[in-house]
Amino acid sequence: MDEALRLKAVDKTFRGHLSIGSHQVLRGVTLTVPRGVIYGFLGPNGAGKTTTLKVITGLLFADAGEISILGQSVEDRSVRGRIGFLPESPYFYDYLSGYELLIFMGRLQGVPAARLAARIPGLIKAVGLEGKDRLQLRKYSKGMLQRIGLAQALLNDPDLVILDEPMSGLDPIGRREVRDLILAMKDQGKTVFFSSHILADAEMICDQVAILVKGKVVQEGPLESLLSSEVQFWDVTVRGAAGMVPPPGCSVLTRLGTQLLIRVDREETLQDLLDRSRAEGASIRAVVPHKSSLEDLFLSHIPGEGR
Amino acid sequence: MWKTLAGICLIAVLMVGSASLHQDLVALHNTYPSEFRSYYVPSSAYLSVLSLGQQNFWADLVFIWSIQYFDRYAQSVRDTYLFHTYDVITDLNPHFYEAYIFGDLFLSLDKRWDLIYKLADKGLEKNPKNWLIAWDAGTYAFFQQKDYAVALKYFHIAEERNPGDPRLKDFLANAYKYRGDYERSLLYWENLKATNEKSDTEQAHFFTFAAEKNIFDLTIKIDLRDLNAAVQAYQKARGTLPPTLPALVTAGFLKALPVDPAGKPYLYDHATGEVSCQTPFKFRGKYAQW
Amino acid sequence: MASRGDRSTVVHQITALASNTFKEATRSRVFYILLAFAVALLLFSSAMGFMAVGSIRRVVLDMGLSTVSYFSAMTAIFVGVGLIYREIEHKTIYNILSKPVSRTVFLAGRYAGLMAVLLVNLAAMTAVLSLVLAFFGGFTPRVFAAAGYIYLELLILTAVALFFSSVTSPVVSALCTAAFYIIGHTSSALPDLLVPYLTSTWERRLAVGIYHILPDLNLLSINNLVSNNIPTAHGFAIRAVLYTVLTVAILMLASALCFKRRDLV
Numbered sequence: 001m002d003e004a005l006r007l008k009a010v011d012k013t014f015r016g017h018l019s020i021g022s023h024q025v026l027r028g029v030t031l032t033v034p035r036g037v038i039y040g041f042l043g044p045n046g047a048g049k050t051t052t053l054k055v056i057t058g059l060l061f062a063d064a065g066e067i068s069i070l071g072q073s074v075e076d077r078s079v080r081g082r083i084g085f086l087p088e089s090p091y092f093y094d095y096l097s098g099y100e101l102l103i104f105m106g107r108l109q110g111v112p113a114a115r116l117a118a119r120i121p122g123l124i125k126a127v128g129l130e131g132k133d134r135l136q137l138r139k140y141s142k143g144m145l146q147r148i149g150l151a152q153a154l155l156n157d158p159d160l161v162i163l164d165e166p167m168s169g170l171d172p173i174g175r176r177e178v179r180d181l182i183l184a185m186k187d188q189g190k191t192v193f194f195s196s197h198i199l200a201d202a203e204m205i206c207d208q209v210a211i212l213v214k215g216k217v218v219q220e221g222p223l224e225s226l227l228s229s230e231v232q233f234w235d236v237t238v239r240g241a242a243g244m245v246p247p248p249g250c251s252v253l254t255r256l257g258t259q260l261l262i263r264v265d266r267e268e269t270l271q272d273l274l275d276r277s278r279a280e281g282a283s284i285r286a287v288v289p290h291k292s293s294l295e296d297l298f299l300s301h302i303p304g305e306g307r
Numbered sequence: 308m309w310k311t312l313a314g315i316c317l318i319a320v321l322m323v324g325s326a327s328l329h330q331d332l333v334a335l336h337n338t339y340p341s342e343f344r345s346y347y348v349p350s351s352a353y354l355s356v357l358s359l360g361q362q363n364f365w366a367d368l369v370f371i372w373s374i375q376y377f378d379r380y381a382q383s384v385r386d387t388y389l390f391h392t393y394d395v396i397t398d399l400n401p402h403f404y405e406a407y408i409f410g411d412l413f414l415s416l417d418k419r420w421d422l423i424y425k426l427a428d429k430g431l432e433k434n435p436k437n438w439l440i441a442w443d444a445g446t447y448a449f450f451q452q453k454d455y456a457v458a459l460k461y462f463h464i465a466e467e468r469n470p471g472d473p474r475l476k477d478f479l480a481n482a483y484k485y486r487g488d489y490e491r492s493l494l495y496w497e498n499l500k501a502t503n504e505k506s507d508t509e510q511a512h513f514f515t516f517a518a519e520k521n522i523f524d525l526t527i528k529i530d531l532r533d534l535n536a537a538v539q540a541y542q543k544a545r546g547t548l549p550p551t552l553p554a555l556v557t558a559g560f561l562k563a564l565p566v567d568p569a570g571k572p573y574l575y576d577h578a579t580g581e582v583s584c585q586t587p588f589k590f591r592g593k594y595a596q597w
Numbered sequence: 598m599a600s601r602g603d604r605s606t607v608v609h610q611i612t613a614l615a616s617n618t619f620k621e622a623t624r625s626r627v628f629y630i631l632l633a634f635a636v637a638l639l640l641f642s643s644a645m646g647f648m649a650v651g652s653i654r655r656v657v658l659d660m661g662l663s664t665v666s667y668f669s670a671m672t673a674i675f676v677g678v679g680l681i682y683r684e685i686e687h688k689t690i691y692n693i694l695s696k697p698v699s700r701t702v703f704l705a706g707r708y709a710g711l712m713a714v715l716l717v718n719l720a721a722m723t724a725v726l727s728l729v730l731a732f733f734g735g736f737t738p739r740v741f742a743a744a745g746y747i748y749l750e751l752l753i754l755t756a757v758a759l760f761f762s763s764v765t766s767p768v769v770s771a772l773c774t775a776a777f778y779i780i781g782h783t784s785s786a787l788p789d790l791l792v793p794y795l796t797s798t799w800e801r802r803l804a805v806g807i808y809h810i811l812p813d814l815n816l817l818s819i820n821n822l823v824s825n826n827i828p829t830a831h832g833f834a835i836r837a838v839l840y841t842v843l844t845v846a847i848l849m850l851a852s853a854l855c856f857k858r859r860d861l862v
Contacts, residue, residue: 014860014862054691054861057691057694057695058694059691059695059860060861061860077697077699078697079697080695080697081696083695085691085692085695085696087688087691087692087695089688090692091688091689092689092692093617093620093621095620095624104617105692105696107609107610107612108610108613108696108697109696109697110606110609110610110697152692352786352790353790355789356782356785356786357783359667359779359782360666360815361659361662361666361667361818361821362821363663363820363821363824363825364659364660364662364663364820366659367645367656367659371645371648375648400825402825402827404652405652
């Protein structure tokens with residue numbers, strides 16, 4: 001099978017006490033994750049990303065829909081032996097050391113003791129916790145906890161790795177390290193499915209994304225096809241054109257002495273502006289094209305937030 | 308650091324104040340009439356349930372509580388609750404031997420013989436092998452109540468459950484003796500002597516010694532009794548007192564003329580008809596009150 | 598990788614969960630406080646013994662066995678009610694159930710861990726009791742038998758705590774488990790106290806029937822027998838163990854059923 005994960009019309013409603021105040025969190029979530037890609041599952045807070053991940057890993061039970069993981073149904077418990085999961089803000093037993101935690105998690109995965117002993121040192125090194133694995137978890141920083149969490153998700157050499165907000169609460173160094181780890185996982189042939197609301201990181205590493213808003217997948221697909229390769233607008237910095245009148249279709253963003261920052265959104269207008277500037281004898285300091293970003297795409301789906 | 312020290316001093320001062328107030332409260336409490344203080348123990352059915360399965364432990368608790376306080380309560384309290392308390396204790400733990408013994412002890416201080424025997428009977432019924440309770444009850448009957456029929460009943464129960472114990476035989480012999488049943492008493496003394504005279508322990512010596520003395524005195528008493536009876540019979544039949552003791556034999560009122568255990572003949576006063584023994588009893592003074 | 602139904606994997610999983618639970622419980626403060634109190638009471642029982650004229654040994658034995666009973670029950674309740682709830686509260690359960698671990702195996706592992714802790718606890722208390730008894734010359738090997746039967750009661754009590762812990766918060770669980778303990782020890786009041794007051798035969802039969810369905814934990818205790826030197830009846834041991842196993846099985850099944858499809862929000 002060439003699909004790592006497939007969700008089809010998945011619904012989930014949380015019932016309040018005595019059926020008062022029930023709340024539908026997932027409304028027909030449908031997405032497909034091909035094998036070997038890095039798939040970003042994006043959405044604002046409260047969209048239902050964590051709920052979706054919990055339904056995939058068997059912590060919650062969907063009310064309707066199909067979920068298949070690596071070709072097996074979610075109801076088949078053994079499939080969880082082929083995936084790795086890192087929950088949001090992982091909490092572990094703080095009296096255990098990192099090493100002991102990995103042994104414990106490995107035994108739960110059913111990894112034989114010998115193989116576990118062989119794999120753990122490599123994993124600890126891969127997540128950058130060398131030398132810190134014998135410390136008690138209560139002494140770990142947030143970044144270290146995140147990394148030991150990644151290590152335990154990889155204990156069984158899974159084909160599909162599911163991560164819930166893997167970069168939350170990390171400093172830029174930590175975020176880069178996690179990004180590198182995810183890329184390394186892809187190099188090993190694993191499929192990575194992670195949820196995030198930090199779009200910059202997603203834009204950097206994702207092959208495909210899905211955007212979840214209020215329990216529905218509003219957009220899904222490869223990143224390249226979602227983001228238009230056309231230039232949306234140019235920002236031109238012109239100096240020494242104090243008296244120049246910009247052609248129509250430009251908007252002057254800032255004026256600093258004789259320096260102007262002008263935004264044009266059509267190529268003809270750009271050529272026009274460049275000609276006129278040269279005619280005035282002004283010098284062109286910079287021409288910066290802007291393509292559509294993931295943030296634009298994201299915000300376009302939030303009512304009231306679109307550009 | 309001074310703040311910590313000041314805090315500790317303050318706590319110490321407050322504790323002294325609290326302790327003296329505590330003393331005052333205790334003194335106040337002691338002025339209440341003793342009936343006021345709680346003495347009621349709930350019925351054993353409820354206590355048994357309350358104990359959550361640890362009935363023996365709670366029996367011990369009630370027992371320890373009771374032996375601390377029961378001598379201080381007023382008579383009216385003891386009349387109502389003394390037996391009830393030990394009844395409850397022995398309901399919780401029917402094999403609580405000390406409860407029966409101490410219960411009977413306290414009841415004896417109030418001379419409640421009926422309740423003593425009621426508690427003892429309960430103990431004997433629940434503990435078919437126990438003989439100490441029977442012996443204990445018997446001693447109250449024997450020494451204090453002086454009801455030798457009841458004493459014999461309990462001593463017999465004790466002896467059935469613990470046959471061969473020379474102390475019990477001794478008690479039985481004495482009880483029969485005090486009741487005036489000399490023949491049976493004599494049987495027990497002779498048995499005691501026979502079983503103990505070969506043995507060389509201190510206890511055996513004691514019992515042999517006691518048996519010999521009792522046999523001696525009892526023989527005299529039996530003889531005197533028989534002789535007096537014969538004299539009365541002679542007088543009734545012939546109208547006069549017999550002239551001598553041998554006359555009783557020839558007249559057919561006695562089969563044979565006994566001599567005292569020392570071998571001396573019995574003395575007879577022809578004028579009064581009184582028969583006496585010239586050999587003194589082995590038991591004299593207060594020990595000869597039977 | 599874990600293959601479905603692999604028996605040795607299940608055993609490994611249960612031992613891993615149990616040893617983790619063991620470590621967690623022996624770091625709990627409540628555990629040590631209760632143990633300290635129990636030891637203090639056991640030593641204090643010798644003072645109580647002196648007050649009971651003539652029967653020091655028996656009072657020490659009574660009080661000792663009762664203390665061991667009461668305190669180990671309390672430990673079972675206090676530590677047991679947090680067994681499942683803490684995992685859910687601290688979200689550590691997400692790491693466990695997202696692995697190929699069946700929910701029943703998870704419950705069984707936590708249960709086994711706590712029973713191991715209680716065994717150590719009970720052994721410690723019994724050792725102290727034995728020392729105190731030996732000091733008074735009243736030691737009897739039956740103390741170990743009594744401890745064994747206390748352990749049977751603990752097996753049932755912990756299973757109850759586990760059941761409640763998987764459905765509700767620790768406070769409610771503690772109350773319900775304590776209620777079970779009290780009912781378990783007072784259900785004998787039904788035939789003894791209530792039935793004599795009932796007039797009609799079907800009322801009596803109903804009361805007796807209810808009594809037989811309710812657990813009677815008094816039946817499992819031999820503390821009273823040991824202190825009165827009465828030997829246990831022939832065939833008691835095997836029946837007591839069977840009764841315990843059946844009750845625990847019922848409770849574990851109920852827990853598994855309640856927990857199987859529970860959403861872990």
